[in-house]
Amino acid sequence: MNYFKHHRLTHGDKMDSNYSICKIPTLSQVVGDLDTFFKVKELEKDPAMSRFVPMAYKQTRQWKKIFEPDFLKRFNGLMIKGADEIRTVFTASFPHIEILQKFISQSREGDFIFLHHPIPLECGDPEGNLGRGFLPIDLLLLQKVVEKRLSIYSCHAPLDYNKKISTNRAIVEALKARIESEFLPYGNGYAGLIATINPISTDDLIVNLKKIFGIPYIDFAGKNVDRITKIGIVAGGGDEVVYSQTAKERGAQAYITGEIFSHYDSDWGKQNIAKLKKYAKTVDMSLIGVSHAASEFLVMKTQIPKFLKENFGLPIIPLAQKKWWV
Numbered sequence: 239m240n241y242f243k244h245h246r247l248t249h250g251d252k253m254d255s256n257y258s259i260c261k262i263p264t265l266s267q268v269v270g271d272l273d274t275f276f277k278v279k280e281l282e283k284d285p286a287m288s289r290f291v292p293m294a295y296k297q298t299r300q301w302k303k304i305f306e307p308d309f310l311k312r313f314n315g316l317m318i319k320g321a322d323e324i325r326t327v328f329t330a331s332f333p334h335i336e337i338l339q340k341f342i343s344q345s346r347e348g349d350f351i352f353l354h355h356p357i358p359l360e361c362g363d364p365e366g367n368l369g370r371g372f373l374p375i376d377l378l379l380l381q382k383v384v385e386k387r388l389s390i391y392s393c394h395a396p397l398d399y400n401k402k403i404s405t406n407r408a409i410v411e412a413l414k415a416r417i418e419s420e421f422l423p424y425g426n427g428y429a430g431l432i433a434t435i436n437p438i439s440t441d442d443l444i445v446n447l448k449k450i451f452g453i454p455y456i457d458f459a460g461k462n463v464d465r466i467t468k469i470g471i472v473a474g475g476g477d478e479v480v481y482s483q484t485a486k487e488r489g490a491q492a493y494i495t496g497e498i499f500s501h502y503d504s505d506w507g508k509q510n511i512a513k514l515k516k517y518a519k520t521v522d523m524s525l526i527g528v529s530h531a532a533s534e535f536l537v538m539k540t541q542i543p544k545f546l547k548e549n550f551g552l553p554i555i556p557l558a559q560k561k562w563w564v
């Protein structure tokens with residue numbers, strides 16, 4: 239929906255410095271258009287966040303008073319409702335402390351942040367510490383967001399499976415690949431894509447991926463392949479044997495995801511990593527992890543800013559993490 243085509247001038251309109259008419263969009267317009275585009279109301283409950291958000295907040299009930307009632311049912315959409323006029327939209331993968339600090343200090347009343355995860359996730363560093371998993375948002379920062387009348391909007395599964403703008407489609411676009419099919423049913427769609435790509439070796443593909451995601455190193459397992467023509471993609475947590483097995487069955491020679499192993503400081507993490515390492519020794523394909531957060535930030539840097547700029551003419555500030563492997 240194009241904001242400029244669909245909204246007539248009303249109070250709040252102003253002239254910009256080039257004397258063309260522009261308008262400050264309201265929160266309800268932006269939220270309405272995002273909900274419609276991502277079909278947020280068609281998903282009763284986010285399959286992942288409906289479990290992880292209550293788990294992360296099990297020590298406190300405070301979040302239930304701060305988050306919007308519809309978010310508490312659906313775990314997608316407007317999470318914190320601020321003032322009505324939005325001048326700048328920020329984007330990020332997760333609400334880590336550094337991200338919210340930047341959002342709070344760089345924003346004005348009414349500004350809006352578009353997140354993929356409604357809570358932070360530490361998924362561990364293959365060359366460093368194990369991750370603590372899902373964490374609650376720092377309560378003091380949440381209070382500052384409320385005091386400054388800022389808004390938080392989070393779109394999880396619908397941003398993974400939307401057929402135009404998605405975490406996976408942003409990766410396909412950056413690699414100049416072509417979508418062949420979908421796999422991995424998730425919510426009202428699919429969380430995995432199979433795509434064809436111009437022939438490339440594992441080494442060259444890794445060089446490209448490091449550049450695309452701005453990461454210092456990747457996590458790698460499996461085999462080096464001289465000529466990759468088909469890839470499987472699962473943005474985020476693709477650390478399940480069956481996901482890369484499905485990609486392999488569909489002809490992929492490389493599997494690209496956020497996490498190929500589960501570097502978590504938990505019993506589940508230890509069990510799953512043992513299973514994945516055993517499998518990786520036998521698999522005849524390249525398994526490449528680019529970090530959970532970076533794999534889900536690309537859409538926030540490319541497709542989402544384009545969508546918001548075209549529809550609302552709003553300035554967009556993507557907030558990248560200092561470190562992706564955390």
Ligand SMILES: [Fe+2]
Nearest residue numbers: 474475530534
């Ligand atoms: Fe994720």
